[in-house]
Amino acid sequence: MDRALNLDRAETFSFINPWIRYFLFFFSFLFWVFSLLIIAIGVYAKAQKTTDTVRDTFLIDPAVILIVVGVVMFFITFCGCIGALRENIHLLKTFSLSLTLVFLTQLAIAVLGFFYSDQTRDALGKFMKKAIVHYRDDLDLQNLMDYIQKEFKCCGWNNYTDWSWNLYFNCSFENPSTERCAVPYSCCTPIPGEAVINTMCGFGVQTQNYLEATKSIYPVGCADKAVIWIESHLLLVGALALGLALPQIAGIVLSQILISQIQDEISSVL
C-alpha cells in the first residue's frame, strides 16, 4: 500500500514547472517567428536596392544590419525554444548566456550614449551631414530626410544653412544650380488655407536671417529639435527602453530557473 503510493508520487512529481517551461517555449517561439520577419524585410530591402548610396553614406547598409540582427535573434530564440521544449540544458545555457551578452551590450551602449551625449550628437551629426550631401543621389535617403524634417519640424542638422553642404543647394556665389541657396520643400511650414502648394517656398532661404526664414520654413536644426523631442517624451523613451529590456530579463531569469529545475530533476532520478 505504502509502496504503491510512493510509486504513484514518483511518477507524477517533477521538479520542472510546466508553466515556466511552456511560457519560455511560446515566448521564444514568438520572437523566433519575429526574427524570420526581420530577416525577410532585410533581404527584401537588400534586393530592392539598385544603388549603393545609402550603404556608402552610413558605412554599413541598414539592410545588412537588419539581416544580422535577425540572424542573431534567430539563433538565440531557437536555443530558447528547443531548449525549453526538449529540456536541454546545453541549449538553455547557450540561450541564457547569449541573451545576457546582448542585454549587457545594449546597456553599455545606452549608458555610454547618455554620459557621452556630446560625442553622440557629433557622431549623429556626421551621419546627417552625409545624408544632406547625398540627398539627391538616392530616393530612400531623400525620403528619410524629408520625413525627419517634416516630422520634427526642423531643417538641416544645426540649422537651415547646413543645406549648403549639398551641391545643388550650396549657397556659394559660383554655384550654377537653379536651387542655389534654397532648402528642400520638406523644410517649409504649411500655410493654413493655402490651396496650391508652393514647392518653391524654400528658394533663397539660406540668404535670409533667422527671423525672415521663420516666415517660410522651420528655421531650427534637427539636432536641437531631437533634444527637445526626447526631453518632452521621456516617459515614452523610458517605456520603449523597458519594453526592450523586460523580455530579455524575463528570458534570462526564466531560463536560469528552468536550468536549475532540470538539474534537480536529473539528480533526483540518479
Ligand SMILES: *[C@@H]1O[C@H](CO)[C@@H](O)[C@H](O)[C@H]1NC(C)=O
Ligand atoms: C547656423 O549654424 C551655423 C553652425 O552652427 C552657425 O555658424 C550659423 O551662424 C547659424 N546660422 C543661423 C542663421 O542661425
Ligand SMILES: *[C@@H]1O[C@H](CO)[C@@H](O)[C@H](O)[C@H]1NC(C)=O
Ligand atoms: C559650397 O561650394 C563651394 C564651392 O564649391 C565650397 O567651397 C564650399 O565649401 C561649399 N559650402 C559648403 C558649406 O560646403
